[in-house]
Amino acid sequence: MPFARPWLAWTMALILLGVACAIILPRINAYFVYVADLALIRAIAAIGLVVLSGVAGQLSLCTAALLAVGAYSTGMLMTHLSVGFLPAAICGALVTCVIGTALAAPALRLTGLHLPIVTLAFGVIAVQLIGKGGKLTGGMGGLFLPPATILGWPLDTDLRRFIVIIGPFLLATAASVNFLRLKPGRALFALRDREVIAQALGVNTGGYKILAFAYSAFLAGLAGALYAAFKGYVSVDDFTLWDSIYFFVMIAIGGMTSVAGAIIGAVFVTAVPELLSGLAEASQLIFGALLLLIVAFLPGGLASIWRSWLRPRRAPPALDAVAPE
Amino acid sequence: MADGPAILELSAVSKRFGGVQALDAISFEVAAHSTFGIIGPNGAGKTTLFNCISGMQQPDGGSRIVYRGENLVGRAVHGIARLGISRTFQNIALIRDQTARQNILTGMHLDLPYSPLAAFFPMPRVRGQESAALLRIEEIADLLKLSRQALASRVDALSLGHQKKVEIARAVVRRPELLLLDEPAGGLNDQESEDLAESIRRLRTDLNLTVILIDHDMGLVMSLCDRLCVLDFGEMVAIGPPAQIQADPAVIAVYLGSDDAA
Numbered sequence: 045m046p047f048a049r050p051w052l053a054w055t056m057a058l059i060l061l062g063v064a065c066a067i068i069l070p071r072i073n074a075y076f077v078y079v080a081d082l083a084l085i086r087a088i089a090a091i092g093l094v095v096l097s098g099v100a101g102q103l104s105l106c107t108a109a110l111l112a113v114g115a116y117s118t119g120m121l122m123t124h125l126s127v128g129f130l131p132a133a134i135c136g137a138l139v140t141c142v143i144g145t146a147l148a149a150p151a152l153r154l155t156g157l158h159l160p161i162v163t164l165a166f167g168v169i170a171v172q173l174i175g176k177g178g179k180l181t182g183g184m185g186g187l188f189l190p191p192a193t194i195l196g197w198p199l200d201t202d203l204r205r206f207i208v209i210i211g212p213f214l215l216a217t218a219a220s221v222n223f224l225r226l227k228p229g230r231a232l233f234a235l236r237d238r239e240v241i242a243q244a245l246g247v248n249t250g251g252y253k254i255l256a257f258a259y260s261a262f263l264a265g266l267a268g269a270l271y272a273a274f275k276g277y278v279s280v281d282d283f284t285l286w287d288s289i290y291f292f293v294m295i296a297i298g299g300m301t302s303v304a305g306a307i308i309g310a311v312f313v314t315a316v317p318e319l320l321s322g323l324a325e326a327s328q329l330i331f332g333a334l335l336l337l338i339v340a341f342l343p344g345g346l347a348s349i350w351r352s353w354l355r356p357r358r359a360p361p362a363l364d365a366v367a368p369e
Numbered sequence: 370m371a372d373g374p375a376i377l378e379l380s381a382v383s384k385r386f387g388g389v390q391a392l393d394a395i396s397f398e399v400a401a402h403s404t405f406g407i408i409g410p411n412g413a414g415k416t417t418l419f420n421c422i423s424g425m426q427q428p429d430g431g432s433r434i435v436y437r438g439e440n441l442v443g444r445a446v447h448g449i450a451r452l453g454i455s456r457t458f459q460n461i462a463l464i465r466d467q468t469a470r471q472n473i474l475t476g477m478h479l480d481l482p483y484s485p486l487a488a489f490f491p492m493p494r495v496r497g498q499e500s501a502a503l504l505r506i507e508e509i510a511d512l513l514k515l516s517r518q519a520l521a522s523r524v525d526a527l528s529l530g531h532q533k534k535v536e537i538a539r540a541v542v543r544r545p546e547l548l549l550l551d552e553p554a555g556g557l558n559d560q561e562s563e564d565l566a567e568s569i570r571r572l573r574t575d576l577n578l579t580v581i582l583i584d585h586d587m588g589l590v591m592s593l594c595d596r597l598c599v600l601d602f603g604e605m606v607a608i609g610p611p612a613q614i615q616a617d618p619a620v621i622a623v624y625l626g627s628d629d630a631a
Contacts, residue, residue, distance in 0.1 A: 160487040195591055226499060228485040230475045237464045240425055243446035244456055245539070246479035 053304035053347045060346075064315050079318050084206075084213045085102060087310035090294045091220045091303050097223060097292070100256040101236030102135060102151050106167030108287035110261050114268025115165040115278045116174055116221040118185045122272075124180070129192035137262050138332030140192040144261015148254040153175045167288055178328035184278030189272055190336070210364035212270065216263055222302045233301075249336045267268050297338045299347030314315070328336045376401040376579050382432040384417055384603075386564055391417045392428065393603040398426050399547075399596075404573065404580040406590040406597030406611075410623065413600040415583045415602060419549050422581075423456050424449040436547065451479060455545035457536045459552045459583075465525040469515065469535045470506060472524055476539035479501040511539045512575055530561035533569065541572055547579045548572075554586040562586055566593055573611070590617065601625060 064076075089107055097103050118136035121127040127135070146315070150162045175184050192199045199205050223229055234242035236251045272278050273338050294313045299305020316334065319329035340349055375398040384392040391414045399405045407415050420426040422434055424446040434441040441449055463472045480579075481502060483495045491499070510520055513534045524532055533553055541548060553569070554562040566589050573580055582592050590597060593609045598608040603622045605615055614620055 055582070091506050162407070209465050220493055223488045226479060226488040226491060227481045227483070228488045230471065231478055231485070232438075233464060233467065234475050238462060240446060240464045241458070242475075244423055244425070244450055246450035248445075248447050252485070 045326050053299075053302060055072075056091075056347065056349060057304050057308050057311075060311060062121065064311065065366035068134070074202055077206050077253030079315055080335065081202055081206050081274055081309045085207050085267050086291070086294065086314055087275060087307045088213055088216045089264045090298070090306035090310045091216055092267075092293050094295050094300065094303060094306040095224065095232070095263075096256045096260035097218060098295055098302075098305075099229065099236060100232040100253065102253060102256060102258070103163070105160045105285070105288050105292070106146075106147070106163040106170070107264055107291040108283040108285070109167030109170045110140050110264035111268035111271060112143055112171055112174055112278075112280065112283035113143055114271040115263070115264030115283070116181055116187065118269040118272045119189050120180065122192070123187060126190070128194075129273055130194055131275070133266070134195055137265035140268065141258050141262040144264065145258040146263070148257035151332075152250050153199020153251050163232040163284065164288075167285060171280050174283075182278075184280065186277055188277050188283075189319055190275040193196045193274070199273055209270050209274070211251050212266055215237035216266070217303055217307065220263075224301075224303065228252065228255065280337075286308060293335065294344075297335060297342075297345055299345030301347075302347050305345045305347035373400040377581075378390060378433075378435045379422075380416075380433045380435075380449060382418070382434060384414070384421060384426065384432075385429055388605045392421070395600070395603075395605050397598055397605070397608055399579060399581060402573075402577060403578055404569075404582060404593050405501070406594035407600060408585070408587070408590055408597060409481060409606075412602075414603040415600055417603075419456060419581075419583065420586055421598070422449075422549060422615055423454060432492060440557065442533045446500040453546040455540040455547070455551065456549035457533075457540050457551055457553060457556065461524075461529075463524045463531045463532060463536055463539070466523060468521055469524050469527065469531075469538075470503075470520040473506045473509065473520075473538045473542050474502060476542045478543070480505070480543040489536065490553035505542060506538070509542045512571055514564070515536050527615055528558050530558075530564070530573065533557065533565065537572070541576060541578070545578070545580070550580060550582045550584075552584050554575055554581070554589050557586075564590055565589070569593060572582055592624045616622050 079127060080235050089111055094105050099117050114136040117139040118129070118132045121132035122129060123137055147163060147166060151159050154162060174323060177183060197204070199208055224232075231242060231247040231252050234245060234247060235252060239249050271282075272306065275282075290313060293308030296309070296310025298307070298313060317331055320330055323330065338346065376388070377399040379398075380396045382392055382395045383390070393551060395414075395418060397405075407418065409415055416478055417426060421428040421432070424441060427432070432442055436449075436452060436454065439452060441452075464475070481498050483498055485628065487495050506520070511519075515531065515534055515538060518533075518606050519531050524535055528536065529576060537550070537553065550569070554565055557565060569580065569582075572578055580593075582593060595610055595628060596608065596610055596615055599606040599614060599617075606623055607617045607620050609617070
């Protein structure tokens with residue numbers, strides 16, 4: 045149940061973040077901030093995927109491609125039209141939102157596994173087209189961005205970029221928590237559960253699907269724009285199908301239906317491989333084993349730990365003692 | 370009560386699935402604020418009729434279903450719900466891993482007029498509507514004798530009787546005018562069934578509802594309904610007040626399987 049005691053899940057997320065800080069911060073400060081930047085950027089897109097796939101049940105395999113649209117729109121505006129980072133990033137997020145909304149069109153008609161296949165195809169084609177974009181997109185070689193500044197303040201260190209990333213991250217988190225907790229979230233949960241029942245309750249399921257696509261694409265585009273400024277360079281190699289699947293891994297191990305789950309998942313998938321990187325080949329094995337353990341023992345994801353361990357177990361209600369079969 | 374103006378009029382409602390005539394030119398009227406029963410053996414077409422009224426299935430050409438002067442045929446399911454028609458389902462259709470309260474809140478969808486975009490950063494107006502919805506749920510729960518404890522429980526932890534009540538609560542919480550109940554007493558024991566009949570009576574008067582009820586529990590149907598119709602193999606065999614239906618030889622034939630059915 046996604047709504048009760050969310051603060052416990054938040055405490056979890058903060059503790060995880062704190063532990064990660066405690067381990068890494070004393071050793072390599074700049075490196076830690078770099079990993080945190082990356083984790084928060086991914087978390088923004090993962091939150092969008094929770095809304096679209098986890099809650100609304102619209103399985104999408106093109107998160108990374110939407111990030112690419114956001115990153116390239118921002119990058120191209122900055123490189124070719126000398127637009128400042130802030131307006132370019134807003135445009136990038138909006139362009140991605142429009143393209144993502146168009147993806148809702150097949151979702152209104154398709155059922156079952158057809159939607160993930162359409163989104164997969166969209167992702168592969170979009171990234172291919174970007175790679176063939178010649179001078180406009182920098183082609184397969186990628187696009188180098190002019191240094192990003194905000195009102196003359198250069199984003200030239202990981203810490204400064206962190207400061208710029210944390211704002212949109214917190215806004216996206218708060219907006220999504222509210223969205224899922226109130227009427228739209230309930231409508232999306234209902235439509236995932238059984239679409240026709242949601243309709244019988246008065247939910248315009250088509251409209252809500254479009255909204256879920258639009259919002260999750262906006263967040264992916266925003267994450268892409270931040271990613272472009274974070275790296276100073278965008279390349280199609282960062283937005284492969286494999287990267288899209290990674291976003292799925294984040295929400296699957298974090299928790300498919302909660303914002304906290306998306307954040308925990310993004311931090312986990314970003315930080316753990318970095319922590320293990322000293323172990324060379326063994327790192328991938330350990331990471332894979334950890335994923336397996338989480339999926340096997342925590343089907344609700346890391347965010348569900350609070351539910352099973354921290355929350356006092358309630359006795360079954362006495363009023364159901366005489367339940368008929 | 371049964372003689373008020375008609376709120377719902379069906380004329381020649383038919384539905385064919387391949388070689389099966391699920392509904393064959395069904396026509397009747399339901400008076401406002403009355404309770405109308407639909408009975409008949411399994412497969413008689415009762416649920417198909419509900420599906421046609423609520424828009425989940427489209428009746429065949431020529432069928433007319435008029436609610437307060439508006440033809441429902443061809444409308445979207447959520448559009449029909451918006452007109453003030455609500456329904457429950459034969460098999461419990463609650464979201465199992467949510468609490469009863471969350472399920473009932475989902476039923477408040479149409480009574481929360483704020484734009485979904487306003488939910489991102491809810492202003493006091495949105496918060497006000499949401500907290501009014503929570504209060505409304507407590508009222509409905511009291512009306513249906515659902516305890517606070519039951520409201521806070523996951524629905525899959527509740528007894529069938531309570532689950533049925535939660536589903537009815539979800540259907541009526543937004544104050545519909547017409548409520549379609551599909552086998553509300555199915556699977557309930559006698560005591561639960563009586564309790565349910567009492568709840569339906571209370572809802573009917575307190576919310577000024579018109580109710581259409583499908584059930585196999587004859588005691589329930591006969592005691593609640595002002596008028597009822599009997600379906601058999603998609604055809605309407607009889608229609609009238611309960612006493613008349615009970616005495617109708619054609620109805621007795623349907624239930625006892627006599628050869629000289631009318």
